[in-house]
Amino acid sequence: MPRFSESIATGLIVALLASCAGPGKPGSPAADAALPEASPTETASEVVVTGTRPVAMEQRSVNAVTSITSEDIGRFASPPPPPAPLVVTSRARIASPDRMGGNLYYQDVGRDKFTATPQNVFKVVREEPVSTFSLDVDTASYSFVRGSLNRNLLPQPAAVRTEELVNYFPYDYAAARSAQQPFSTNVAVMPSPWSPGRQLVRIGVKGYAIEHATRPRANLVFLIDTSGSMNAPNKLPLVKQSLAMLLDQLDANDSVSIVTYAGSAGTALEPTPAREKARIRAVIDRLGAGGSTAGAEGIRQAYALAGQNLDPRGVNRVILATDGDFNVGITDREELKGYVERERGKGVFLSVLGFGMGNYNDALMQTLAQNGNGAAAYIDTINEARKTLVDEASSTLFPIAKDVKIQVEFNPRTVAEYRLIGYETRMLNRDDFDNDKVDAGDVGSGQTVTAIYEVTPVGGPRTIGDLRYAPPTATGGPVGELGFVKIRYKLPKSDTSRLLTTPIDRRVQYGRFEDAPRDARFAVAVAGFAELLRGGRYNGALSYDDVLRIGGAARGEDDFGYRAEFLQLVRAAKTAQSMAALGQ
Incomplete structure (x- = not known):
């Protein structure tokens, strides 16, 4: 076969590759124009591993060659078959191609960080009649559980916080009366579906819904992680989409600033009226990922920017969007906690939006949100972004009460034992x-919060026996009361708390589980599912099928499909694997 000149061969190869590569994909002129020249030894799958952090080399175009022969022409005489998915593994990470753009990115595996907290245990009422905890409106755990099950993996038990699964769903509780008394309290007592002889006490709280016309002005600082660990389709690209959605919910007089951080931090957008949406979106769209993660410096600069634009009568909030992989500067949780606590006292709150899976630092995100007077949400899909930042934008941004605490005193005359289901990280x-x-939890406009106790009535099946030298049985309170609920809260601009009280009496007791309010039964189904994912220590013979039966019967109105999705997750848990495989 006669030899072709090098220039003719190069032209033929480029034409052949362009004909079988779509626009913007590797191998097309549009894609290759943005790529640097490659040396003959560099390939698309080349990865350098240093220490514990693999770093992907820049992706190279397959037509970036320096010499051509007739054998090369033969190899490209017909369109090549579609490339197999690229998988490069280490002990911690899997490299795979971005199906949307063809870029190499890392999907971390098995490096998520959660705080393992022992489950609440049963307590004897005669010895400890009082239970105290902070309200929690976070929902991050539910989204993380969903993300795991959608990958056919059971979440690690430490990732499951029962109250966050329960509080993911809105409930039809009676509305609060006014902004000055911003809570209604709803109590229901029903037989336990998994422990015969015991009862469940559901305490529901609904926050006052602020009218849009009267809501305060918002001074928001978007603090965006642009480090290399955010270079994945479910991280920085999803952050951009999420913040663009939130921008559409803001009023013209609200203010938006943007701080980014990677190896260092800087201001990408000075305080700008939200009516200048095109300008704000342009800054968000230009963001790219690369470098290490100086998260603490980013937080410092974001608080400083919020402080410069502080509105004493408005809502001043930093919204952190990150996977939590801080690795430069201050990384100690306690030191960061102290910092956000001090800034909270100046009137600037911190909310956290978590992204990504495999290297998500939930432990740090929870610490920051809980001590920054803000909520923590986990955004795993664009639908979750819509739920959190569009459908629930008012509750996400605008608090109606802060430092909300609940204290329940059980009556030893009627209750022998009790156990709070969940809220382990919120105990006081x-x-x-x-x-x-x-400090305690904060509740946003119109939010519902639910807590569930499992109690053993006097004469019921005890889990803890009496002590030999136990004091005599106390006379207790009224025989018709199981207990007494107290809620203490502060209005957003106040430092003095107020008190609400509600008895748990016979008026809210139901003889059959099936007769209890539908929302109460659905909340019980969710709590039962969460407890199963945590090991089922206190669930008796409850199974996933029982959860499906209870939840399906109590599904009720489901305009957004959240409850239907929950039932699908229960089905997924029945067949999910216990651990991800690192190699593919």
Whole structure:
């Protein structure tokens, strides 16, 4: 076969490759124009592993060659078959191609960080009649559980916080009366579906819904992680889409600033009226990922920017969007916690939007949100972004009460034992309830919050036997009361708490589980599912099929499909694997 000149061969190869590569994909002129020249030894799958952080080399075009022969022409005489998915593994990470753009990115595996907290245990009422905890409106755990099950993997037990699964769903509780008394309390008592002889006490709280016309002005700082760990389709690209959605919910007089951080931090957008949406979107769209993660410096600069534009009568909030992989500067959780606590006292709150899976630092995100007077949400899909930042934008941004605490005193005359289901990371000491210096949870406009206790009535099946030298049985309170609920809260601009009280009496008791309010039964189904994912220590013979039966019967109205999705997740858990395989 006669030899072709090098220039003719190069032209033929480029033409052949362009004919079998779509626009913008590797191999097309549009894609290759943005790529640097490659040396003959560089390939699309080349990865350099240093220490514990693999770094992907820049992707090279397959037509970036320096010498051509007739054998090369033969190899490209017909369109090549579609390339197999690229998988490069280490002990911690899997490299795979971005199906949308063809770029190499890393999907971390098995490096998510959660705080393992022991489950609440049963307590004897005669010894410890009082239970105190902070309200929690976070929902991050539910989204993370969903993301795991959608990958056919069971979440690690530490990732499952029962109250966050329960509180993911809105419930039809009675509306609060006014902004000055911003809560209604709804109590229901029903037989336990998994422990015969025991009862469940559901305590529901609904926050006052602020009218849009009267809501305060928002001074928001978007703090965006643009480090290399955010270079994945479910991270920075999803952050951009999410913040663009949130921008559409803001009023013209609201203010938006943008701070980014990677190896260092900087201001990408000075405080700008939200009516200048095109300008703000342009800054968001230009963001790219690369470098290490100086998260603490980003937080410092974001708070400084919020402080410069502080509105004493408005809502001043930093919204952090990150996977939590801080690895430059201050990385100690306690040090960061102290910093956000001090800034909280100046009137600037912190909310956290978590992204990504495999290297998600939930432990740090929870610490920042809980101590920054903000909520933590986990965004795993564009639908979750819409739920959190569009459908629930008012509750995400605008608090109606802060430092909200609940204290339940059980009556030893009617209750022998109790156990709070969930809220392990929100437990408080008894004397914290009346101490206005103790920080607690915050509730946003129109939010519902639910807590569930499992109780053993006097004469029921005890889990803890009496002590030999136990004191005599106390006379207790009224025989018709199981307990007494107290809620303490502060209005958003106040430092003095107020008190609401509600008895748990016979008026809210149901003889059959099936007769209990539908929302109460659905919340029980969700709590049961969460407890199964955590190991099922206190669930008796409850199974996933039982959860499906209870949840299906109590599904009720489901305008957004959240409850239908929950039932699908229960079905997925029945067949999900216990651990991800690192190699593919």
